[in-house]
Amino acid sequence: MQTNQFPTLFQAKSLELIGNLIEVSGSAFFLVQPDMQHQGAYISNAPSDIEKSYTSTYFALDPLNPIHFKHTDIKVATLDSQLSQQELLQSRYYLEFMTQYQHRYVADIFFRNARNEIIAVISLLRVKAMGDFTAQEIQLLHSVHDFMEYSLNTVYLPKRETERNNLQDRYGLTDRELDVLEMLISGASNKEIARRIDMGIATLKTHLNHIYRKTSVQSRTELTARVLSEI
Known part of the structure; x- marks a missing residue:
């Protein structure tokens, strides 16, 4: 592991x-x-x-x-x-x-x-x-x-908490974007993430687009690989 x-x-x-x-x-x-x-x-x-x-x-x-x-x-x-x-x-x-x-x-x-x-x-x-x-x-x-x-x-x-702070400092993520990122990395689907943090799918997709833009990636796979390599 x-x-x-x-x-x-x-x-x-x-x-x-x-x-x-x-x-x-x-x-x-x-x-x-x-x-x-x-x-x-x-x-x-x-x-x-x-x-x-x-x-x-x-x-x-x-x-x-x-x-x-x-x-x-x-x-x-x-x-x-x-x-x-x-x-x-x-x-x-x-x-x-x-x-x-x-x-x-x-x-x-x-x-x-x-x-x-x-x-x-x-x-x-x-x-x-x-x-x-x-x-x-x-x-x-x-x-x-x-x-x-x-x-x-x-x-x-x-x-x-240190890892969250480091990601926030590195990419300028909001607290809500960090929540989305953490659940995404753990493998949760869009629907599950939206349900857990009580937001609509459209709003979630907006957050995901912001995360992709801030981290310069274009997919979940690429995002996960980048985050795991940097913490």
């Missing part, structure tokens, strides 16, 4: 670490914005469209939605700790989303900043045959939580 893989290297390495500790069938590491929406998701060993489906329709239905843990100090929670099996198996979230992507058990790890605001979540997925997360496994996740949270706050997020 390239050391300049922007902006997902820390996320990828974190999921790799946890995957070496406990068995999972898939995982995701996403940042949480102040409005509790997803940003910058990195998906491992799961369908590429799972995050899009989740954020567009099922985020609000998720019993592990970070908004439910906003005013708590809970570090790790499992799906089955929030609902009875009967409630879960009869829920729209399970019937429409979980079965579609073939996972049955979920454990979420919540990371907070110094103000106790949730800033990131790791979701660990398991197919039915793997069984639920054991008490020993939950304890293991607790044991790595504090170090990962510290690294997130002191290394990854500051580096991410």
